[in-house]
Amino acid sequence: MARTPANVQPGQISERIIAAALQLFTQRGYFSTSVPDMARAAQVSVGSIYHHFKDKEDVARALYLGLTVGLQEALEKIALDNATAHDRCRAVMTTLFELTESNRDAMEFMLYAKHRDFLPSERPVCSSKPFETMRAFVQSGMENGEIRNMDVMVATSCLFGGAIRLITARLDGVLAEPLPDRLDGVWECAWRGVAA
C-alpha cells in the first residue's frame, strides 16, 4: 500500500500536487481550498496544475483513485498471505487501523470523499473495489463454514462496521488511544457476531 500508484511517477510534479491536495482537502476542505492554495503548498505554479490535471476535481479524482488502488493492493497481498476467512478479515482490520494511524489524511479522504459534494460520478467507497474484496473474503468464509449463513452484505457490515465506527471516532478526535490498542477487543466482538 505504501507503493506509489501506477499513474503517478515518484518525485514528479503530479505527485507533489496530489500530496499537497490530500493535506489541504482534509484540513481545510475541498471547497475552501483554492487552486492557488494548492500551487503554493506543492511549490508549483497554477499553470502547472492545469497542465497536469484537467481541473480541480480531476486532482481529487486522481487522489481518490490512487488511494483506493493502494488499499486494493494491500488487500490482495492479504489474500495471498492468509488462507482462512478469519485470518484474512483480521488482517484487514489490522491494516485499516494501522493505515489510520500512519496516514490519517488518507483514511479520512477515502472514507468521506464520496460524501463531500465533489466526485459526484465516483462510486461510494462501500461499492468500490476494496469493499468488494472484503465482501469476497466474507463470502468464502460462509461457503467453507467459518461464518454463519446469512446475507453477505449484512455479515460484512457487521464484521467491519464496529472497526470503521471506531476509526471515525479516532479521526474525529473522540478516541484518544491509538486504534491498535483496541484491535483485540473490536475483533473479538466482530468475530463473535458472525462466527458459525
Add this chain to the structure above:
Amino acid sequence: MARTPANVQPGQISERIIAAALQLFTQRGYFSTSVPDMARAAQVSVGSIYHHFKDKEDVARALYLGLTVGLQEALEKIALDNATAHDRCRAVMTTLFELTESNRDAMEFMLYAKHRDFLPSERPVCSSKPFETMRAFVQSGMENGEIRNMDVMVATSCLFGGAIRLITARLDGVLAEPLPDRLDGVWECAWRGVAA
C-alpha cells in the same frame, strides 16, 4: 421525533427555508446550493433568508441542531418505554432503520453534515448528544451484566457499527431492500458480539 424542534414554529417561513435547505443540501450538496436556489425552493426571497438566519452556514447549523434534537427526543422516549439495555438498543436500531426509510435526507444529513466541510465548529455526530445516550444505554447494560465487560466505546461501536454501515449502503443505493427487512439479521450479529 416527528415533533418540530422548539426553535422552529410550524408553518413559519424559517421552517420552509430549513426544509428546502435539507432537500437541496442532500441532493446537490451544500456548496453547489446557492442562496437564491434556497429562496426559490422555499418560495421565499433572498432577503427573507438573511432576515431569519445570519448566513448560509447558519441555516445548515439550525438544520443540524433540529435533526439531532429530534433524534435525541426519540432516544429519550426509548429509554422510558424499555427497561433492559437489550430492548433499548434494539429499539434504537429499529428507529434508525425506520428513520432512514421515512426520511432519507435527514439521516444522510445527520451522518455526513460534520464531514462535508461546512459546520466546522459543530461536534461530530459520534460525540453528539444522541451518541452519548446510546453509549449510556450500553454502559448500563454492562453494569447489570447484560453486556460483557469491555471498553464502552468499543462495545457501542460494535453494537451499532454494523447497522450504521448498512444504513450508508442503503443511502448510497448499494442495498436494494428496505432496511427493516435486514433488522433481525443485523441485530442478531450485533448482540452476539457484545452479549455476556
Add this chain to the structure above:
DNA sequence: GTCTATATCATGATAGAC
C-alpha cells in the same frame, strides 16, 4: 417582515511569454 436589485469579492480557468 418581505421583497428586488446590486455591490463586492473570490474563485476557476486561460492566454501567452519563456
Add this chain to the structure above:
DNA sequence: GTCTATCATGATATAGAC
C-alpha cells in the same frame, strides 16, 4: 513543461423600497 498575469463567472451578503 513551467510560469505570471488576467479574465469571466457566479457567489455571498447588503441596501433600501414597500
